[in-house]
Amino acid sequence: MLNQIVGLFNYGATFFLILFGIYIMIVRNNYFRKTIGMVILQTGVILFFISIAAKWGASIPIIPHDLHGTVDPTLYENPLPHALMLTAIVVGVSTLGVALTLLVSIFRSYHTLEEDKILKEMGDRK
C-alpha cells in the first residue's frame, strides 16, 4: 500500500504540474506568467519520462567491470528516458530563450506585457 502511494506520487505530481501549467497559460493575462506556465508544463512532461524509467531496488545503469555472464536488467534503471530528457531539457531551454527574447522586444515596443493592453494596441496600429 505504502509502496503504491510512493510509486504513484511522481505520476500525481506530473499530472498536477501539467494541468497547473496549462491553467496558468490559459488564465493569466501577463505574458511573463504565461511563459512560467509553459515552463511548468514542460517540467511536468520531463518528470513523467524520468518516472517511467524508475524501478524498485534498481541502481545507476553502469555495468561493473568484473561482471560475468548476462546483465540482469532489473538491477539497473532504464537510462534511455534520462538521455531523451537531456535533449528535451535543451529544447526547453532554447524555447525559453526565444520566448524571453520575444518578451524583451515586445516590452520595448509596447511598454507592457499585459495581453489585453497589447492586443488593444495592436488593433489600434492596424
Place this chain on the structure above:
Amino acid sequence: MNPNMIPALIFLCPFMTALMVPFFHTKRSVSQILTLAALAGSFFFSLKGLSITGNGSVIHHYMGNWTPPYGIEWRLDTLSAFMSLLVSALAFIVIFATGVTVEKECTNAKIPYYTIVLLHVASLLGIILTHDLFNLFVFLEVASLTAYALVASGNDTRGNVASFRYLLIGTAGASFYLLGVGYLYAATGTLNMTDMALRLQELGISRTVFLGVTLILIGLAIKMGLFPFHGWLPDAYTHASDSASALIAPLMTKVMIYSFIRIVLWVIGRNTLTTLGIGPILTVFGTLAIVAGSIMAFMQRRFKRLLAYSSISHIGLIMLAFGLGNKTALIGAFLHILNHACMKAALFLVAATAYHRHGIDDIFDFSKLRGKMPYTMAAFCVAALSMVGIPPLAGFFGKWYILVGSLQAGKPIFAVLVVLSSLLTALYFFKVIEQTFFHRQKENVTVQEGPLALVISTGSLAIGLLILGYFAPAIFHWGFNLLVPAGVF
C-alpha cells in the same frame, strides 16, 4: 555514391550551409546565393532519392551505424522522397523570389535571416526523413523555433506578439506530443516507428496506448492548425514579414500533416485507427475547419489574413480526406498537399509583390492594382482559380479524387461538402478578383511590375500549376500503390 547516404545528404546540404552562412551575414546577397545552392543540393538528392525509391524500394540510413531499434533510423521511401522534393523545390523558389523583400523588411542586419531559413528547411526535411519518434520531436521543435524566429524577423512589431502567441501554443502542442511519445514508450519500450508498430499490434489497445495516441494526435493537430486549435495561425501568417510568411505558410503545416499521416498509418496502424474511431472524428473536425475557415476568410479585409484563413479551411479539407479512410481520398489528399503548397506559395508571393511595390495589403485597395502588374495578377488569377478548383488547373484534381474517394467510401455527404468547400473558396477569391478587374478606374495606368525575381517565381509557380494540372492524373496513378504501400493502407 552509396545510396544509403542519400537521406543524410538531403538533410546535410541545408544544415551544414546554415553553419557556414553566418560568416557572410553582413552580405545578404552572398548568404542568399549560398542558401539557394544548399537548397538546390537538397533538391538534387531528393530527385535522386525519388528515382531510386520510385519502384517502391526503401533506403535506410542508420545514424552512426547503430542498427534499429537501438539507433536512430532515417528512411527514404517514395512518400518521404516526394515530400522532400516538394519542400526543397518550394523553399528554393520562395528564397529566390524574396531576396529583395528580405532586404526591405528585415532591415536589422543583426538578424541572420538565411541561417534561420536554412535551419527551418533542414529541420522540416529531418521531420520528413526520420523514422524515430523522439528524433521527430527534436526536429519538430527546431522547425517550430525557427518558425517563431521567422515570424518575428520583420520590422513590424506586431510580428513579435504573433510569434510569442505562436510559441506558447506551439510549445503546448510539442509537450502534448512528447507526453504521448512517453506513454507509447512506456507501453512498448521502443521509439523506432517500425518496431513500435509491430509491438503495438501484439499489445492491442490498452488505456496507456489510447492515451498516448490521443496526446500525439492532439499535439500534431495543434502544430498543423486544425480548426479548433488554429488560434496561432492567422496572426502568425498576417504579421510575419511577407518573405517569411511566403516560406512558412506553404511548408510548415503541410509537413505537420505529413507527420500526422505518417504516425497514424505507419505507427498506430490502420486497424487500431478503425478501432479507436479516429477517422470519423477527423471528418468532423475537417468539416468544421472547412466551413469556419471559409467564413472567416470571407470576412477579412487584409489579403494575407484571408490567405491564412483559406489555409485553415484547406487543412480541414486534407484532414477530412484522410479521415474518410479510403485510399483514393488519401492519395487525393497527398495530391492536394502538393497543389495547395504550390498555390499558397504563389498567392503569398503575390501578396508580397503587391505590398512591396504598391504598399497594398487591403483587398478593397486591389482595384488600384488594375493594369499595373499584368504578369503578377495573371499568376494570381491562375492560383486563385486553382484554389477554387477550376478543372484544367491543379487544384481541381486533388478535390476531385477526394470527392471520388468519399463516394467510394459510401459517404456522399462529404462529396457535397467538398463541392461546398470549392464554392466557399470561390466566394472569397472572387471577391478579390472582382476588386482587381471589374472596378472602373481612371485611364492611363502605367505598368509597374514587381521585382524581376518575384515575377519570375510567381509566374513559374502559376505555369507549374498548369503543368501539374496536366500531369495530376498521372501522378495519382503513379502514387496509388507507391506513396502508401499496400501493407500500410
